[in-house]
Amino acid sequence: AQKITQTQPGMFVQEKEAVTLDCTYDTSDPSYGLFWYKQPSSGEMIFLIYQGSYDQQNATEGRYSLNFQKARKSANLVISASQLGDSAMYFCAMREGTPLSGTGGYNKLIFGAGTRLAVHP
Amino acid sequence: GAGVSQSPSNKVTEKGKDVELRCDPISGHTALYWYRQSLGQGLEFLIYFQGNSAPDKSGLPSDRFSAERTGGSVSTLTIQRTQQEDSAVYLCASNPDRTNTGELFFGEGSRLTVL
Numbered sequence: 001a002q003k004i005t006q007t008q009p010g011m012f013v014q015e016k017e018a019v020t021l022d023c024t025y026d027t028s029d030p031s032y033g034l035f036w037y038k039q040p041s042s043g044e045m046i047f048l049i050y051q052g053s054y055d056q057q058n059a060t061e062g063r064y065s066l067n068f069q070k071a072r073k074s075a076n077l078v079i080s081a082s083q084l085g086d087s088a089m090y091f092c093a094m095r096e097g098t099p100l101s102g103t104g105g106y107n108k109l110i111f112g113a114g115t116r117l118a119v120h121p
Numbered sequence: 122g123a124g125v126s127q128s129p130s131n132k133v134t135e136k137g138k139d140v141e142l143r144c145d146p147i148s149g150h151t152a153l154y155w156y157r158q159s160l161g162q163g164l165e166f167l168i169y170f171q172g173n174s175a176p177d178k179s180g181l182p183s184d185r186f187s188a189e190r191t192g193g194s195v196s197t198l199t200i201q202r203t204q205q206e207d208s209a210v211y212l213c214a215s216n217p218d219r220t221n222t223g224e225l226f227f228g229e230g231s232r233l234t235v236l
Contacts, residue, residue: 004163033222033223035222035224037227042229043210043229043230043232044227044228044229044230045164045212045214045225045227047224047225047226050222050224052222091163091164093164095223107152107216107220107223107224107225108154108166108169108177109164109166109223109225110166111156111163111164111165112163113162113163114162114163
């Protein structure tokens with residue numbers, strides 16, 4: 001079974017509008033972390049936002065927010081006020097278990113297939 | 122530089138040749154990961170290093186793939202007898218010893234094309 005599912009291969013949004021990118025996950029571990037990364041055409045992976053499974057509030061980072069619905073196992077990324085520079089691939093990822101510290105932190109991330117976002121002027 | 126550095130950025134090789142891809146993680150990061158990204162796909166985990174040892178090699182697709190890490194720093198991913206299906210971007214990532222989130226810091230990748 002897929003651990004991370006992104007059902008939208010491509011999305012379009014008008015500049016200055018908000019857009020939601022969907023992500024569902026599957027794990028039996030009560031402790032996990034969810035990440036969103038942005039990959040522009042240059043290829044670098046840019047970390048956007050993180051949500052821990054025990055976090056009480058939805059994560060927010062500037063124009064990015066994570067709509068975390070634990071019971072539904074979804075972690076959708078919301079981008080407000082889209083900009084042309086937001087055009088990129090967006091990947092949802094999950095870490096199962098807690099981030100280990102003191103011994104180097106094994107933090108293997110499992111990635112979804114990604115969603116390509118195009119922002120139109 | 123301050124980020125994860127990978128070389129070469131682009132490599133074109135002929136089928137059957139061996140290739141080596143290098144990763145220089147962020148200074149002080151003890152954990153290092155290799156991922157593979159085929160065209161238009163997500164990232165596929167290959168191998169994880171803690172220091173110089175590799176406790177998780179579960180993602181290496183075949184015995185033609187190997188990796189090592191020396192001095193707890195630089196890592197080399199070697200692909201022997203390359204095949205066309207090995208064509209992909211190989212991404213290296215690292216994270217520090219102490220982390221609240223487990224965020225991985227990625228390099229810009231090495232694009233491998235096997236003709």
